[in-house]
Amino acid sequence: MKIVMAIIKPFKLEEVRDALTGIGVHGLTVTEVKGYGRQKGHTEIYRGAEYAVNFLPKLKVEVAVASDQVKKAIAAITGAAKTGQIGDGKIFVYPIDNAVRIRTGETDDNAL
């Protein structure tokens, strides 16, 4: 099993969620994060002080899928999250040993 973790633009969440449920994913977990990358930030001005703000609001979406689903998940996320402009974000995939559903104790694919 794998976790597909995507850093996306915040307003793309609904579309990404829809794309994922479209390929049969039933659950995911979202975290508010700040991203630093090639996308330029903006300048904030507070009276005398000007600050270059380089950390931009992003969302991290984590979805656990069976290994054979990874490609489809990546395609779904890429399709939904892409605006074509710098800062669209990244997808990282990492392996997990195990998954457990707390309520039932089911494990692995049954836990999803």
Next chain:
Amino acid sequence: MKIVMAIIKPFKLEEVRDALTGIGVHGLTVTEVKGYGRQKGHTEIYRGAEYAVNFLPKLKVEVAVASDQVKKAIAAITGAAKTGQIGDGKIFVYPIDNAVRIRTGETDDNAL
């Protein structure tokens, strides 16, 4: 070494923490997340507009443990976080190559 990552209901944090310290875990890291899954959300109404809110507040607990501790950790979390109702959450386990304590530079199990 592994990281045991659990998505739990927010009000279960104290119990999970206690269960983990009970098995000798000395540290953990908690993140506020929003979860989407089988658990139904609720409807919010703001004047004319009604929204189905499907993302529910959850906590992500990450705890790094020696590989032989994983089972105990899963058992501790499951025991403490379970209410038996839908939405209790998941546990995912993933391997880590390495751990470092920033203060001392200690690595691996010594770093925990």
Next chain:
Amino acid sequence: MKIVMAIIKPFKLEEVRDALTGIGVHGLTVTEVKGYGRQKGHTEIYRGAEYAVNFLPKLKVEVAVASDQVKKAIAAITGAAKTGQIGDGKIFVYPIDNAVRIRTGETDDNAL
């Protein structure tokens, strides 16, 4: 490829970011987290009620790097985040199978 994930003290973020860009890292993702560990919390008092607060604000920095960059990244983070006092945090390294840049579809090292 690996993700180097560091839990650091919040006010060290700028220094860690600078240290990482110093070694050629172009992107990273930051999450606000609460850490529980050896570092003592504080007591809060609200009228009659006193609470021992053990969860302290920390930042989680995640940076994806090519495998051969891991050591440098760890060194950079350790150097920048260290105050020598308890609670400086941890670094965990975990492997990733894959990275994708959403905007372009580039993968692996090209995606960073």
Next chain:
Amino acid sequence: MTSKNWLRAGLPALLTAMIAVAPALAAEGPKIDKGDTAWMMTATVLVLCMTIPGLALFYGGLVRSKNMLSMLLQVFYTECIVLLIWVLYGYSLTFTAGSGISADFIGGFSRAFLAGIAPDTPAATFTVGVAIPEGVYVMFQMTFAAITAALILGSLAERTKFSAIALFMPLWITFVYFPIAHMVWYWSGPDAIDAAAKVLAAATDSAVKAKAQEALDAVLADGGYLYKAGAIDFAGGTVVHINSGIAGLVGCLLVGKRIGYGREVMPPHSLTMTMIGACLLWFGWFGFNAGSNLEAAGSAVVAFLNTFIATAACAMSWMFAEWIVKGKPTVLGAVSGAVAGLVAVTPASGFSGAMGALVLGLVAGVVCFFFCTTIKNAFKYDDSLDVFGVHCIGGIVGALGTGILVNPALGGTGIFDYTINKVAEYDLVAQMIAQSKAVVITLLWSGIGSAILYKIVDILVGLRVRSDAEREGLDINDHGERAYNM
């Protein structure tokens, strides 16, 4: 006043002497009572509080946090710029006599830069012989102009350029607000009418009588168009609420919907702020309504009481309607109802009886609830913060309701006729025609005028922000700041 009454009643022996000195007395003109001055200063500061921070927070809480500062600054800017225009020429255009054919619609420049207003220059109230310092009248009315303009911002929220707002407001206040306020509220005042009427009454010779009648007619002709049409609007149902409400609707149609409207979740970022704002609106509205009486007298107390009752009734009406229809009573529903009640009672506040105000509030709550939910959803216009549904519709309910509730038979005060020095006969049909006329003319003038001004602004600086700026939020893009850094 107390002591004057006391003397009149208690010292008949002196009355003869008093008659002898009557001319001296008359020459002195109306009197200023410190109780009135104290109350009008208080009322003015209360109305200021309605707009900043009241309205700013009420609106600000309803937008997404990325647009919070833009809302706050737009309201704050509007307050400041309208205030400055008011003292430069707005007061004069609104509350002085105009000239020629346009006199029914707009005043002149005799008070521009507040020329001729000394600390103790008197301004008429609604009572013969009672005045307040003109300076406080200037300020009190100033705060009305400011809030009216600021109300519009709710329709344009979350997508309109700050530079467009900065240009639109001075134009709108000049070409829409000043004329409408002049039409409804400008008149020659009770003392002039009373004096002319007394001369007429005293006239015995028919030539003198004719001349006196002519003089009285001239005094009566010195007023705004809708005032002369017999429309009554105690504190601004037409001038403030219908006016801003229709300008808002036109604006939201021209600016277009927010990106994601109807698809994305756009919940209020802080209903706490909206609640604070609503409470401050209510708080300040006592100054607005009871201050509109211009005197700290029993008649102000009537307006004050109605401002309590209609508001509470309307809040409950909306809240229970929502509870029944949608299944849950909400904070946003209750406070929207309170605001709708305040709007509806505004024109009626000094005219209605207490139970009339209660009924008015109950009706307004259901009507506005229906508009902001069912009707708006059916037409799918993006009046972001429901300026039309609450202020325009509530204002219409109030303007028409005032025509009914002023009826003394329903506990209303009736309309005082200064020429005969008593309450006039009530005539439902005539009154409703006058009220409807005021509603329609306000809708047309403000609707068309606003549309033209939006177009001009669109051509000059553009109304709408770029779509990525809208996504990222107006705060960062227009102002380079964020509301919260927690």
Next chain:
Amino acid sequence: MTSKNWLRAGLPALLTAMIAVAPALAAEGPKIDKGDTAWMMTATVLVLCMTIPGLALFYGGLVRSKNMLSMLLQVFYTECIVLLIWVLYGYSLTFTAGSGISADFIGGFSRAFLAGIAPDTPAATFTVGVAIPEGVYVMFQMTFAAITAALILGSLAERTKFSAIALFMPLWITFVYFPIAHMVWYWSGPDAIDAAAKVLAAATDSAVKAKAQEALDAVLADGGYLYKAGAIDFAGGTVVHINSGIAGLVGCLLVGKRIGYGREVMPPHSLTMTMIGACLLWFGWFGFNAGSNLEAAGSAVVAFLNTFIATAACAMSWMFAEWIVKGKPTVLGAVSGAVAGLVAVTPASGFSGAMGALVLGLVAGVVCFFFCTTIKNAFKYDDSLDVFGVHCIGGIVGALGTGILVNPALGGTGIFDYTINKVAEYDLVAQMIAQSKAVVITLLWSGIGSAILYKIVDILVGLRVRSDAEREGLDINDHGERAYNM
């Protein structure tokens, strides 16, 4: 008044003439001064501000964010519903004469629907010959009823159903508040007593004297039970604070503890809001206390000054007590102290001297601090926001303290006796008995009455939300909204 005095003092030549016209004068009744009307309208709006947004924010800031809106709406609802009931029948039941044996405890329906109150109908103040428009008296007292009911909500916070609150409030205000307010505050007024006393004084013939005495006795008998018992309560120590405080305690015992109480961390979600609320409480409390004088006179200034001094003293007293005992001075401690000081000085504000108020504040701070920390922890009841510890205990300290501090020897004003037209002799024991009686009767009436009403509500709709709803928060479950979407 100014000019009246002036005339009295300055024109002795006229006095003879005045005596001749005295009947005419008397017939005219008390006079309304615009300064008083201005002040009472201001005071009324200040008291409104205490509840919404003041109390709503003070309480709201102390709950967890998931229950913020429920707190805000419960307070807002209470304000509205009490206000409507007040104009329908509450004012009448509280401030008119009742009939028969119940007259000591409750009034009648002669003023139901505010019948008979015209714009200039006078209401008595505490000074012979001085009145205010009855409408403003209605409203001022209305805001008292509303805040008293709303105070209770702090004890029930975070677990009580909105529907239970919606039902409880109308019942409680009717069966608990109106009777207690009637008992303490209803009297025939200074003019009636003064007139009757004057007739008695003028009587020479013994038959006439006896009749006059009878008439005076009837006037004096026309009052609430505790008023006649000699209890003094300037602005509501018993009626408002002990009353709501004990109702809160009974409520929290019947509703039960919040899930997790004593185990889970339940910190205030926004002490910023609590601070704003506390400041607005203080701000509005000047209307509450100085407005209770009903005139903008030196005696109102006394109440105003005491409201400054006792509050600051109590805030400092609590803050330093906490600093010494717990090691740190806290925001919540300082503002709790301020509120406790406001509570304690409420009954005393018009009676105490400045230094008396200072001492009262210092004492109340330490006593309430001790109650909210030590005593409450010992008994382990979940009075969520310390309504009992602050309002009931603070109210008792104030009610008893008033009995001591009213003593002219301690700088107090003494108690004015209208039958002899001067301050009465001070009697510590008699006064303390009267004060204690008022405290005990309020505790019993409100405690028992509230318990019965809670039980009725529990049977009809249930007091408490389901446990998963409590976990998730009342905002989502009762209202379908969230306070913050950042």
Next chain:
Amino acid sequence: MTSKNWLRAGLPALLTAMIAVAPALAAEGPKIDKGDTAWMMTATVLVLCMTIPGLALFYGGLVRSKNMLSMLLQVFYTECIVLLIWVLYGYSLTFTAGSGISADFIGGFSRAFLAGIAPDTPAATFTVGVAIPEGVYVMFQMTFAAITAALILGSLAERTKFSAIALFMPLWITFVYFPIAHMVWYWSGPDAIDAAAKVLAAATDSAVKAKAQEALDAVLADGGYLYKAGAIDFAGGTVVHINSGIAGLVGCLLVGKRIGYGREVMPPHSLTMTMIGACLLWFGWFGFNAGSNLEAAGSAVVAFLNTFIATAACAMSWMFAEWIVKGKPTVLGAVSGAVAGLVAVTPASGFSGAMGALVLGLVAGVVCFFFCTTIKNAFKYDDSLDVFGVHCIGGIVGALGTGILVNPALGGTGIFDYTINKVAEYDLVAQMIAQSKAVVITLLWSGIGSAILYKIVDILVGLRVRSDAEREGLDINDHGERAYNM
């Protein structure tokens, strides 16, 4: 007053009689009008609102959230402790006659513990024959002392120990504020001067004349140093703003920069709170400025109007300056401008004409903007919330501007000379010298005095928190609480 005028004008037949009773009249002293009392109570509560919650939120919003509560509590504490000191001995030291050589600089203890102030004790206003209850004068001035002290806190924000603040404030208010307020505002009052001048005018015999002149001189000599120097300061440009501004600057230099200042991002944690605070400052400032007239008369309306105009002008001036120079109009800029305008108009508010106030606002906006951005950045001192740049610089602009704008030729009121009972001849040079003297003496007294007091506090308890506590935030470390638990 109304009726007095009326009598004077209308009843010449009575004048002869009045002359006969004149001594009786004079003996009675100045009269209290309820309208004035109502207004002064309102003004007092408005000024309280400026500090808590106004200033507390304005400042609090600008700090990082970890220091929010420390800011709130420091302001709240300052309000309370200054208030208590004021009633104990501060009022007396400021507003009673001192003795001997120090009388120019500080008063005596005759009013300590507010001794001798009964409910109706009159305090002089600026009009002969008009008084207000001394109690309300005590309170009104009390709120000035409190806000002045609290303003300093902005310079010391985010790094100063609470215990240091707790000690500094009582010292500073005693040794810096009371003397400066005494120097500028203490005088014998209009009635005393008028009476003495009348005696002099009536004197015919040269011996009597000499004695009368001596008596008048004594009355005129009974005043503070700067008052006698001819400096005018309507509502506190020197006493409040320059005074606190320089104390702030000295403080921030002695406490040192915040850790990370100039390197780390330190954005305001909630500009929403700052906006609320700014609006409440403006709201309350009407009490501050128009209340300083002490009467609800036309002259108060002048101050009120100027408080509108200068503030709006200055907000727009700063906002547009920033828009032009930095490219974006900001919320913080607009509200900083509003505050700067309020500061600048404070000394001028009762003296300037409306258009003068407009110009003053425009100038102050640009000057203060320049100071808070360019100058401050150049000198790199960490005046965290710009107390110096806004209050001291704005205060100087206002103090000097007042000297110019009081000129009747520019629409100003001129300066009333009670000895001749009319407005004095205006003399630019003399007036500017007097104004400059007031500015310089305030800068020196407060600058040096504050430096000494900071040093004393540093020795006794230490000014600055430990660096890890500063990192973690003052809320947790000094108060054991967090502002937000969302």
